[in-house]
Amino acid sequence: MKVALLPEGLRSRLQQRVEEASGQNVLACYQCGKCSAGCPVAGVMDLLPNQVIRLVQLGLVEEALTSQTIWYCAACLTCAARCPKGVDLPRVMEALRELAMERSGDHLPPDRLPAEALAEWPQQAVIGGFRKYTW
Amino acid sequence: MEAARDREEQHAGHGGEARAGTGRRIGVFICHCGSNIAGTVDVRRAAEAVRGLRGVVYATDYGYMCSDPGQALIRRAIAEQGLDGIVVAACSPSMHEATFRRTAEAAGLNPYRLEIANIREQCSWVHQEEREEATRKAIALIASLVEKVRGDDPLEPLGTPVTRRLLVVGGGIAGMTVALEVADAGHEVILVERGAQLGGRLSQIRETYAALSPLAAPLETLVERVREHPRIRVLLESEVESASGYVGSFTVTLRPALPAAALAGDRGESNQAIGGTQYEVGAIVVATGYELLPLSRLGEYGGGRVADVVDALEFERLLADGVLRRPSDGRVPRRVVFVQCAGSRDPEHGVPYCSKVCCLYTAKQALLYRQRVPDGEAIVFAIDVRTGGRRYEEFAQRAVEEGHVLYLRGKVAKLFRQGDRVIVWGVDTLAGRNVEVAADLVVLAAAVVPSAGAAELGRRLRATTDELGFFREAHPKLRPVESLTAGIFLAGAAQGPKDIAETVSQAGAAAAKVLGLFSRPELVQEPTVATVLEELCAGCGLCVSACPYEARSLNPRLRVAEVNAALCQGCGACVVACPNKACVVRNWRPEQTLAMVGAVLGETPYRSPDAGE
Ligand SMILES: Cc1cc2nc3c(=O)[nH]c(=O)nc-3n(C[C@H](O)[C@H](O)[C@H](O)COP(=O)(O)OP(=O)(O)OC[C@H]3O[C@@H](n4cnc5c(N)ncnc54)[C@H](O)[C@@H]3O)c2cc1C
Ligand code: SF4
Ligand code: SF4
Ligand code: SF4
Ligand code: SF4
Ligand code: SF4
Numbered sequence: 001m002k003v004a005l006l007p008e009g010l011r012s013r014l015q016q017r018v019e020e021a022s023g024q025n026v027l028a029c030y031q032c033g034k035c036s037a038g039c040p041v042a043g044v045m046d047l048l049p050n051q052v053i054r055l056v057q058l059g060l061v062e063e064a065l066t067s068q069t070i071w072y073c074a075a076c077l078t079c080a081a082r083c084p085k086g087v088d089l090p091r092v093m094e095a096l097r098e099l100a101m102e103r104s105g106d107h108l109p110p111d112r113l114p115a116e117a118l119a120e121w122p123q124q125a126v127i128g129g130f131r132k133y134t135w
Numbered sequence: 136m137e138a139a140r141d142r143e144e145q146h147a148g149h150g151g152e153a154r155a156g157t158g159r160r161i162g163v164f165i166c167h168c169g170s171n172i173a174g175t176v177d178v179r180r181a182a183e184a185v186r187g188l189r190g191v192v193y194a195t196d197y198g199y200m201c202s203d204p205g206q207a208l209i210r211r212a213i214a215e216q217g218l219d220g221i222v223v224a225a226c227s228p229s230m231h232e233a234t235f236r237r238t239a240e241a242a243g244l245n246p247y248r249l250e251i252a253n254i255r256e257q258c259s260w261v262h263q264e265e266r267e268e269a270t271r272k273a274i275a276l277i278a279s280l281v282e283k284v285r286g287d288d289p290l291e292p293l294g295t296p297v298t299r300r301l302l303v304v305g306g307g308i309a310g311m312t313v314a315l316e317v318a319d320a321g322h323e324v325i326l327v328e329r330g331a332q333l334g335g336r337l338s339q340i341r342e343t344y345a346a347l348s349p350l351a352a353p354l355e356t357l358v359e360r361v362r363e364h365p366r367i368r369v370l371l372e373s374e375v376e377s378a379s380g381y382v383g384s385f386t387v388t389l390r391p392a393l394p395a396a397a398l399a400g401d402r403g404e405s406n407q408a409i410g411g412t413q414y415e416v417g418a419i420v421v422a423t424g425y426e427l428l429p430l431s432r433l434g435e436y437g438g439g440r441v442a443d444v445v446d447a448l449e450f451e452r453l454l455a456d457g458v459l460r461r462p463s464d465g466r467v468p469r470r471v472v473f474v475q476c477a478g479s480r481d482p483e484h485g486v487p488y489c490s491k492v493c494c495l496y497t498a499k500q501a502l503l504y505r506q507r508v509p510d511g512e513a514i515v516f517a518i519d520v521r522t523g524g525r526r527y528e529e530f531a532q533r534a535v536e537e538g539h540v541l542y543l544r545g546k547v548a549k550l551f552r553q554g555d556r557v558i559v560w561g562v563d564t565l566a567g568r569n570v571e572v573a574a575d576l577v578v579l580a581a582a583v584v585p586s587a588g589a590a591e592l593g594r595r596l597r598a599t600t601d602e603l604g605f606f607r608e609a610h611p612k613l614r615p616v617e618s619l620t621a622g623i624f625l626a627g628a629a630q631g632p633k634d635i636a637e638t639v640s641q642a643g644a645a646a647a648k649v650l651g652l653f654s655r656p657e658l659v660q661e662p663t664v665a666t667v668l669e670e671l672c673a674g675c676g677l678c679v680s681a682c683p684y685e686a687r688s689l690n691p692r693l694r695v696a697e698v699n700a701a702l703c704q705g706c707g708a709c710v711v712a713c714p715n716k717a718c719v720v721r722n723w724r725p726e727q728t729l730a731m732v733g734a735v736l737g738e739t740p741y742r743s744p745d746a747g748e
Contacts (some may be wrong), residue, residue, distance in 0.1 A: 019538075031564060032476075032518045032545065032546035032564075033518075033563075034546035034547070036564070036569055037437075037545060037546065037560050037561045037562035038548025038549050039569075043569075048567055050564060053568060082435060082549075083483065084481035084483050084484065085481075085483065086483045102675055120312075
């Protein structure tokens with residue numbers, strides 16, 4: 001499979017948004033893979049954590065946004081503690097989640113939920129469900 | 136002796152005014168530097184303008200003053216016009232001051248009566264859009280230097296003798312190579328080694344990349360030659376306690392080495408003297424080598440507490456045994472995992488730089504392991520395999536193709552003990568897979584770091600180390616074997632990670648520098664150093680603490696300051712510090728400086744047409 005590299009140039013708008021939202025310079029990552037090697041959730045991820053950041057480096061942010069990995073990431077901070085380059089990968093994951101949620105619109109329209117359900121369901125889950133789960 | 140010289144000088148040091156009146160005949164030579172200067176500064180007009188300056192009897196401009204015809208022009212003018220002072224208006228003095236001073240000397244003029252007005256870097260290059268202002272600034276700069284030349288004394292370079300004896304600190308391959316070269320050339324060498332034997336790290340290394348050539352025998356021969364050499368004195372278990380002096384004439388105090396624990400302590404503690412011996416030497420070579428980052432610094436890799444996880448030097452020792460056995464239970468390891476970049480390229484937890492030798496020695500160790508244990512498996516985790524150097528890439532490929540060493544592309548995240556094996560969590564980013572390997576033995580290519588105590592040694596010798604403790608060279612490209620302190624040279628891994636070939640080359644270069652120094656009859660030094668006007672000096676000592684080069688001291692008997700001219704760099708810090716105006720740097724007397732400032736501000740007294748000065 002061949003992709004068009006850097007469709008929007010070397011520093012795309014989306015890349016910059018990921019960097020702004022995460023406060024990380026994604027180019028600092030030198031792709032050693034140490035984050036992936038120690039990630040406790042990597043077994044169920046469709047992309048390894050280092051591959052997610054690689055996609056952002058290549059300007060293929062859209063692909064990162066549709067991966068399951070960004071939702072599986074448990075924000076356990078293991079990778080951030082180990083990264084030799086001080087890249088805070090969980091923040092990058094969070095930035096990608098925010099971007100994904102921003103686009104996806106509401107999945108659970110709160111005004112159309114039955115009152116009993118609202119009373120019973122855990123509030124965290126309801127709020128989390130508004131926008132999460134993009135597909 | 137120095138004080139005597141200073142006293143002599145101070146008589147000459149007075150009377151700048153009288154000097155100015157003694158009919159200076161100054162010539163000004165303005166260089167076009169092609170269009171570098173003339174493209175911006177109106178050189179004709181500048182020459183015209185400075186002709187009217189007090190003391191100036193001749194002014195001209197020329198395409199390239201530094202060229203042979205340009206220099207001939209200066210020599211001819213000195214002879215024909217009877218010039219006794221010169222201002223060359225050209226590029227920075229760091230470019231050609233020495234050139235033009237030689238030109239003046241060749242024409243019989245004292246070179247210290249020639250000054251450079253920098254009208255290129257400090258004028259034409261920075262004012263390319265403002266031609267008029269640039270021209271006026273050039274005239275002002277020249278006028279200022281004319282004022283300086285009016286007050287310049289003829290000076291003679293200072294000569295200091297050279298002690299033709301070398302101190303080498305560190306008895307590894309670097310130190311031994313320098314010692315032999317210099318001793319073979321006929322000079323005495325003192326070689327201090329902190330450890331109990333010569334050889335450094337190489338005494339732990341059996342075979343070397345890329346040819347897998349055996350090292351023990353040639354190293355043995357080298358050590359023997361050093362020990363037997365009539366002109367080399369080897370001091371084992373010794374170290375430098377203190378050093379003073381300057382190039383050509385250092386005094387060093389050596390003492391028995393303190394145990395490693397004291398090195399780790401603060402410096403006040405390790406400074407206490409335990410009966411040192413003094414030696415006079417003319418040059419010092421620092422060859423203190425390296426050590427490996429302690430495993431305790433690598434927490435994720437077991438922090439040194441997991442059995443059968445060793446650093447690469449320890450693995451060299453295991454390889455040297457008849458049968459390769461792992462430390463915990465003496466079994467022959469059937470699967471060995473090598474972890475590259477352990478602490479290197481890791482600004483967060485280790486060191487930021489690449490340790491340079493580990494890619495190659497890991498390939499070597501993996502190959503050697505496969506030779507010793509033919510049915511064993513060797514697995515290497517590497518982010519990159521860096522093989523710059525002759526035949527190095529071929530060697531690394533040999534490990535893969537012939538040695539069947541499996542390289543995985545990725546960094547190890549963690550390792551831990553499980554039963555009698557070590558579990559390694561890594562990744563192969565090329566396949567995009569996390570991997571888990573159960574190993575019998577894990578070898579960490581721990582980062583190369585400076586020897587313990589290197590920064591402290593640097594302070595004692597006044598040779599600077601970088602923020603990591605490697606000794607700093609005077610210029611990374613052009614002066615790679617000299618330290619920033621004249622007379623102190625660097626060899627080997629003390630300056631940064633190096634393999635044997637690089638170490639030996641640098642050691643040869645350091646030896647050549649030492650021999651160059653020892654071949655000079657005496658050292659000549661710039662005479663533009665500080666002096667003391669004794670009748671003004673109150674002996675307060677402020678200048679002593681202001682001097683960054685430890686060139687000043689108080690004479691306890693006369694209670695006045697003294698200058699060690701060999702150490703003084705003419706920086707002028709003492710001049711500023713002295714409340715009594717008793718410090719004066721030769722040819723930078725206060726009245727000269729004030730006249731220069733006055734000239735720049737346009738207060739230059741133009742010679743009245745008929746004054747005939
Ligand atoms: C595991 C491993 C394998 C290697 N294999 C190879 C290889 O196959 N081929 C290759 O080319 N290179 C190899 N190298 C690199 C090689 O070890 C170095 O290039 C070489 O040792 C550098 O020599 P040196 O004299 O500069 O330093 P060192 O060998 O470190 O010697 C320095 C000496 O100075 C002494 N010293 C330190 N401080 C003081 C002090 N303050 N006062 C007095 N003495 C002091 C030390 O005790 C030591 O004896 C390997 C390195 C490692 C870690
Ligand atoms: S550990 Fe850090 S540098 Fe290495 S791949 Fe992950 S984010 Fe990049
Ligand atoms: S923060 Fe996310 S990506 Fe990083 S180790 Fe934890 S689960 Fe894996
Ligand atoms: S030489 Fe190789 S193993 Fe050593 S730090 Fe550099 S890249 Fe890593
Ligand atoms: S000029 Fe500088 S180096 Fe010389 S004695 Fe004064 S302070 Fe020291
Ligand atoms: S500062 Fe001036 S007065 Fe004081 S000791 Fe130095 S030279 Fe003498």
